[in-house]
Amino acid sequence: MSIDHKERISVAAASPNMGSYEEAHASFDWSEVEKQFTWHETGKVNMAFEAIDRHLAEGRGQKTALLYSDPKRDESYTFEQLSLLSNRFSNVLRKLGLAKGERLFIFMPRSPELYVALLGSLKLGVVVGPLFEAFMETAVKDRLLDSTATAIVTTPALLPRIKRDELPDLKHVIVVSDEGVPEGTISYKDEMAAASEEAQIEWLDREDGLLIHYTSGSTGKPKGVFHVQNAMLQHYHTGRIVLDLKEDDVYWCTADPGWVTGTSYGIFAPWLNGATNVVRGGRFSPQDWYTTLQRYGVTVWYSAPTAFRMLMGAGDDSVAQYDLSSLRHVLSVGEPLNPEVVRWGLKVYGQRIHDTWWMTETGGQLICNYPSMEIKPGSMGRPIPGVEAAIIDDAGNELPPYRMGNLAVRTPWPSMMRKIWNNPAKYEEYFRIPGWYISGDSAYRDEDGYFWFQGRIDDVINTAGERVGPFEVESKLVEHPAVAEAGVIGKPDPMRGEIIKAFISLREGFEPSDELKADIARFVKEGLSAHASPREIEFKDKLPKTRSGKIMRRVLKAWELDLPTGDLSTIED
């Protein structure tokens, strides 16, 4: 990344929802945001009501809420239609006996039914766990077991990956299909047809559950990050000032709801703000994406660096064939946004790409570039009004500009996770320095208060914007009959940010070969998920380990990148 701290992209001529940064910060108060909702008076709340039903009373019932398309379907839904459909689904769950606080997973590709099921579950106060369709048996099982989920919504194609005999708490399997459904499962279609369009919304406390998003750390199984209703303050507020959503916007967030971006900003932020939300199913292709932007006249577009890099790779000519003149605001999240991508975006789209920084754990955007501020390409921006961020050392001292340290956020903020499911010790680790949330990212700040991302402090891999825990991949690798030991690292990659590289020592009787590499990669792909599968494998006679037997990923990384290995005092002989 060629970073030039002096480079600036000035503010575009427009009238953003948020004016000057300094003024917005000086007068900011979360309780003012709260007054946008009726529940500041009643204390009782429901996300699905605020995102959908409320608009009916405010005259947006006939407004398009969802523009859905994939290679086979092309549909549109008003707020009123989504309200009635999600009412039906909440009645389906009520009939099954589901109750507030129970966990229901949604395991399916993007489709209107996914959104209806999610909203309908929320209406009943059920806590939703969204899963990527790419997850295989083990990944699905681990997440359902950990959260003792009682219900799942899925499709016939994905059904075989749900091992019901190993999931004692899972009572209801709801299958979305045009055809009949297998015995022992519940037909979404039939139950929806039979359910009433009128529903009793479950009024909740602001600290009641909303979602569990499972995400990866460097050790152990994925963590169940638990979010509550109160997060809507942040979703609404950032939708207004960061996404800059206005009444007439057609907004497209390209993320899948299996990822927190696809819920916080693919569902809640746009609908809390009453915007028209585009969802495109199917696979990525530049032609398809540009067609989507052009066809719907998308005005606000939120995507990820890996996608922008692929679009850049497809060439400027591919852009010129489309009319993208409706675009007025473009944003990015998930990994560092390379300055050259920002410069390219300005050239081909005539738009600044606004980087935003946040995490599954933070529930919403925290450090961002707004329409009303200068962009410094390569910087994540500045904390949003209502949020204080700093660079601190391990003792909690704030560091001066340009000193690298822990990227930390002053606690609390409305969408902060409220627990790690089943794992209070993991939760506490984030808050080990009093008054601060420790993100696990390292960064520095400049004299203007802009933050610059440096890397992860732990070994978490970020491949194409997806967090992959090395431990989960290593655990799968050693289940392969040929693998004795495995160490997994992220290797820098121009397109994907990082790719997964596995170092493997083989069991007695196995010989290194390309076929074996392919077989091992396939084993992870089929057992865990495609994005967790190593793109590179290297066989080693022995892996570097500490005397206590831990594989030293740091040393593997140094080998790979030709860097000094650092302190080796704990390495075994």
Ligand code: WTA
């Ligand atoms: C990384 C994503 C650089 C970071 C919503 C963070 C970023 C992790 C950025 C969270 C950014 C996210 N610049 N790095 N703008 N945004 N990251 O939980 O390492 O999937 O800790 O949520 O992605 O990933 P997660």
